[in-house]
Amino acid sequence: MNVEIIVIGDELLIGQVTDTNSGWIARELNHIGWEVTEITTVRDRSREITDALNSSFGRVDVVLMTGGLGPTKDDITKQTLCDYFGGKLVFDESVFANVEAIFRRRKLTMNDSTRNQAYVPNVCTVIQNSVGTAPVMWFERNGKVLVSMPGVPTEMKTVMKEAVISRLREYFQDHSSILHRTCLVKDFTESRLSETLSDFEAQLPACIKLAYLPTPGVIRLRLTARGDEESYLQKIIDDEFFKLRTILGSHLFCGSDTTLAGALGSILTERGETLATAESCTGGNIAHEITRVAGSSVYFKGSVVAYSNEVKARVLNVSSETLSGFGAVSRETVLQMVSGVQRLLSSDCAIATSGIAGPGGGSVEKPVGTVWIAVRYGERSEAECFCFEGDREQVIARATQSALLMLIQLMTK
Amino acid sequence: MNVEIIVIGDELLIGQVTDTNSGWIARELNHIGWEVTEITTVRDRSREITDALNSSFGRVDVVLMTGGLGPTKDDITKQTLCDYFGGKLVFDESVFANVEAIFRRRKLTMNDSTRNQAYVPNVCTVIQNSVGTAPVMWFERNGKVLVSMPGVPTEMKTVMKEAVISRLREYFQDHSSILHRTCLVKDFTESRLSETLSDFEAQLPACIKLAYLPTPGVIRLRLTARGDEESYLQKIIDDEFFKLRTILGSHLFCGSDTTLAGALGSILTERGETLATAESCTGGNIAHEITRVAGSSVYFKGSVVAYSNEVKARVLNVSSETLSGFGAVSRETVLQMVSGVQRLLSSDCAIATSGIAGPGGGSVEKPVGTVWIAVRYGERSEAECFCFEGDREQVIARATQSALLMLIQLMTK
Known part of the structure; x- marks a missing residue:
């Protein structure tokens, strides 16, 4: 229709x-x-x-x-x-x-x-x-x-x-049943994923459609079954979903239709673990994304938005040698931030960001869009440097999504 | 055209x-x-x-x-x-x-x-x-x-x-000049403001138009001058803006086209003062709004997103008697949060929020949408309770705007 x-x-x-x-x-x-x-x-x-x-x-x-x-x-x-x-x-x-x-x-x-x-x-x-x-x-x-x-x-x-x-x-006498099954897939570009799934797509029954809904960093896959008999549809959509999971393995990291923050929330809820964030350039946006999810108070302890170096040092315990020796936007700083906030808020996992969202503050060595992100799960930390394109708003949004994905990666390795 | x-x-x-x-x-x-x-x-x-x-x-x-x-x-x-x-x-x-x-x-x-x-x-x-x-x-x-x-x-x-x-x-041979002058007005509904400005509007020269652009809590007023001679337009738009300022007094709290966070940033920059936030139900969104403004690192020290009571107590120094006696969503708690974050991050001003964004967590006494907001400037604090309508997203957005406006009010009294 x-x-x-x-x-x-x-x-x-x-x-x-x-x-x-x-x-x-x-x-x-x-x-x-x-x-x-x-x-x-x-x-x-x-x-x-x-x-x-x-x-x-x-x-x-x-x-x-x-x-x-x-x-x-x-x-x-x-x-x-x-x-x-x-x-x-x-x-x-x-x-x-x-x-x-x-x-x-x-x-x-x-x-x-x-x-x-x-x-x-x-x-x-x-x-x-x-x-x-x-x-x-x-x-x-x-x-x-x-x-x-x-x-x-x-x-x-x-x-x-x-x-x-x-x-x-x-x-309009539309009495057909419609069932959906959505999941999130990481580590793929849209074109590589469609190559990987070409045999799977070819064998799908006529009543089932597969849709690709790409977002930055993650592709949302949706199976839709349409027909007259709901119990039959339920069975075949479950079957096809099972095949999809088998093909994609751990790349299929979330079996429901949600945001990255929602997917992370499900993992945390399932494990009974907690989360904290320490944000410089993302300025609270990661905490905002996490707390947009209803029920996040169960696993989210809080965040320290450490916009000034003074707060990084005093509240998060980043050493002044690190800040002066490597700068606020560095591997060393985000690693200390992520441990600092994990300790301060007694959480199982933590995320930390420090970067240059622009429009000012860039240099030849660290241009606008440079963002260091660290994630920590238990005793393991990882840090990575990104260079995002776009304006201030976009750099903040992309750093936020990348940080959430990095923690999911670390937790589901 | x-x-x-x-x-x-x-x-x-x-x-x-x-x-x-x-x-x-x-x-x-x-x-x-x-x-x-x-x-x-x-x-x-x-x-x-x-x-x-x-x-x-x-x-x-x-x-x-x-x-x-x-x-x-x-x-x-x-x-x-x-x-x-x-x-x-x-x-x-x-x-x-x-x-x-x-x-x-x-x-x-x-x-x-x-x-x-x-x-x-x-x-x-x-x-x-x-x-x-x-x-x-x-x-x-x-x-x-x-x-x-x-x-x-x-x-x-x-x-x-x-x-x-x-x-x-x-x-299209459009060689006319266009000049704009935008300002922000508080404490008015759109209809009351248009009553207040009816004489002013009636006397405006033909080449000047006045537009009302209402947003939650604040009305944006825009004067637009259109004509052939730029220097002449500049003079009359300045004259009319001066009249507007005279009529509205301190209700016209920002003379440029910006967001509430931008207006607060201008006041802070002008006075060389700093800001910190302590957020519970807004979950980092106030910090995010503040840091969306380019250059906010000059006056924004940071934020503590105290989502759990444990963080409110341990990091922000909210007493456990207050939390157990009055609850996390109370005047007493937000007042201790706002002092706590001001002290912790050594800032001149501070904002604190605690409320129920929903969909769960509401009660008859404190329904979903109940938000306590406190602001602090130097030694003066103010707290107010709001009851916002709408879903989780809207409650967070409205609490954010109200909090920014409350601090502007306190600073410009």
Whole structure:
């Protein structure tokens, strides 16, 4: 099933807000085997919304729309859709009750513009928005469907998961089962991995697809099985996953769909071990990545962001001879940092970084992008020097991913 | 001048990559007074690219295209554009020399598919891409312009800044000057600020526009002056900015276009003072925000991410009576954390956070989203309890911004 997305909002076209909704929708639909074929971003203007809608309905049967449903005067989507489908706005008691309930919960007083949220076209089916005041509207015409959803990500995601996806499958009588199995693979480039797996791919049953989703340092592999009988699909996806694991051995280091920080977290949880980080150039970003994972408090003890040499020396016990003799960006320094933080926070594993994120601070010998990373597991340490390309933000992001991967490597050797 | 953007790439339509290019382009064009009116995201398919191009050229005179220029077989943009403009691909020595130079610099060996990068349509003007191998192509037809750029953000940004924007202004004879003056305002909602500034807005000269760019906790105000004579514009924009400062007083706490972390950095740099953070629930994200600012090593000493109580006690000196009596998420704990880190890292200012980011760990008394934040400047401390809505990611992001703002408030009182 092909789907198009229309994203509405002036704020997107002046670059004030980045649209992350359509990527999320694409991933979710991908999971049920549906495909997003085009995304159109338009301003809060009736004519532009209508034109986009006409174009999309000329190509596909399902259009998902996000944004343009706030109570302010800029947001004219509701009236536009009402005109487009030839209805009129009517007061809806159920929507009003929902808006009231939300205001009560947030301890806010309603005004006229929030009351307006309760007016909906009489030619749509309202899907109640349990986490926000803007109603979700489902329109049908000639076997085609338009769903208009709020642009606030949590609201859109909630309503998609709770109601829209199942309703779309129902409407288009998509009763097939879809199963996924995702894993993470290290030490491969995408092209070498696809060579390695060419025989495996050739023998896959027709109901199973293999997708490569490369990210820096790691390739995510996803097996998708689609068919009528779930128990049968479960069996063959398990079989194929077992073959994959046999071919890739320890290169397949995580059998679930997660981030590197999540994969590291699983290993730590499984072993009942703990982690600490000592960060200079990554400035807390490794700790941030680790703590983005829900439940990380079980294994993450904490971090010392040692941005100044004084903190490296005083808190992490890096010797002043090392700092003056080899410099802060050196093998010797990161090795002392990683031991220092392991000792200070009494953790089983540790990560340390020191480098030059730029734009200033580079030299011929140590250009911007030079980052020393050390990892430690029990009594074993390893250190490596990287030279990352890109701006400050990218150097920090790449150093973070490399550090997490290095520790996973050391722990799974 | 109205502009449309066409974003090309299968990876965007399966949600594997988020498009940040078009937002960046919109912001840059906004700076010269040009407007992005629509963004279309299509797959790597010739027909879809051509259709999008036809639609866009039906509405505007300038189309900027990103993506679809890699050396792999999926990327068919170059051939599609060549056909669209009625040319053929020819080998271009200057592009080849550029590709060679880049491979030499990266110490890589060229293969056939990279050599293909040097083939370009004979109906376009090549703009050399100094940071990547994909050539930038400038097409003209009937007074309309299409510029095709690589999708790699650094490459696109470099070529836009170095060549494309100036060339577009030249081609469309846009010789007007544009000046901006941006500032940050605190303690206001957008609607109350627009009330406060209604007289100011009414008296603005026609050549000056005022824009409101709200972000959580802070509103960014931008004055834009557009006209022929730069020195005149400079004078009146300075005059109007002076009036703005007079009206808003200390609510206008930063006179430049920056983030909250950047604004805090300016205050610290100006006063020659230093900063440290002690983070529990924000898990290093405050340190990360601070160190995203280039040059932050001058004033940022570091951070202790005290995720476990043991670290709060042992490293930050939070007393065990406080932790057991009031809990980790309490006024008493964050106040001891903020003093503890100030002392440990010998900084002038400090920030501390402790809260429940979720999804687990909440209770009736302290639900998910409860965050205590303390800030300290010299001998003065302040603590406040927030209850943020949203998921784990959002709670962390909002706590981070609130903490930075609280310290700015304390320092500028």
